[in-house]
Amino acid sequence: MTIVPTGSPAATTAPSERGVGPLLRAWRERRRVSQLELALRADSSARHISFIETGRSRPSEEMVLRLAEHLDVPVRDRNALLLAAGYAPHYPETPLDSPALDSLRQGMERLIQCYEPYPALVVDSVYDVVAANRGLLMFLDGVPEFLLEPPLNAMRLTLHPEGLAPRIRNLPEWRGHLLAQMEREIALHRSARLRALYEEVAAYPVPVREPGGEPPEPVPYFALPLQIEHEGRTLSFVSSISTFNTPMDVTVAELAIETLLPADPATVKYLQSLLP
Known part of the structure; x- marks a missing residue:
């Protein structure tokens, strides 16, 4: 973790x-x-x-x-x-590294570790990554250092033409999904920081696939998969996002745990082969 x-x-x-x-x-x-x-x-x-x-x-x-x-x-x-209305704020905003949130951090650490070797991460309200497990880190090989400097941002990392974007086999569909997700968040929260991030990543050029590098044949899935190349293989994942129920702290309310679950048997077999 x-x-x-x-x-x-x-x-x-x-x-x-x-x-x-x-x-x-x-x-x-x-x-x-x-x-x-x-x-x-x-x-x-x-x-x-x-x-x-x-x-x-x-x-x-x-x-x-x-x-x-x-x-x-x-x-x-x-x-x-x-x-x-003239009243004091009701909900505290506790820094994530505060001792008061020790149990929360430890719980998130245990949770995303349990997903290994499947990728899992924790992001804040503008998709800055606050925690990630080893299943996710294995995809960062070859990513330029400037994209990995804190604050590591999940949207920037995924959609930047020097990030993961060239490795995503169904990039148009996945990019559209992520941008639509951000648009819904902007409509809900009216966050200036999130709007600035959206305008940045939406303006990234979409990498052109090399000749002969056609996307894989369509396969029926129960949800839109992320199809990404890794060491000569195409791995498929479906994303699941969890948030905290009835949060009483601003920091906690804005955290989300995203897990990437294998979408086909080949991905399961490969990831399990990585276990010691």
């Missing part, structure tokens, strides 16, 4: 000059929920929701948290709503 420093501090949450009302209205509209529906969910009234959104009524701290819960607002943005 390798812990990779991100090299940058966690983003801070600043209060909005617009007040909490317009922010709550924006989240409600983003979720396509009417004032009446939100009021019913939060045990309130449509009139009270309207007053909050227009600034005629100041919601209590409990009401802000209740509305954020029913609108499925990310934890970081719940703190922003509280600040905009």
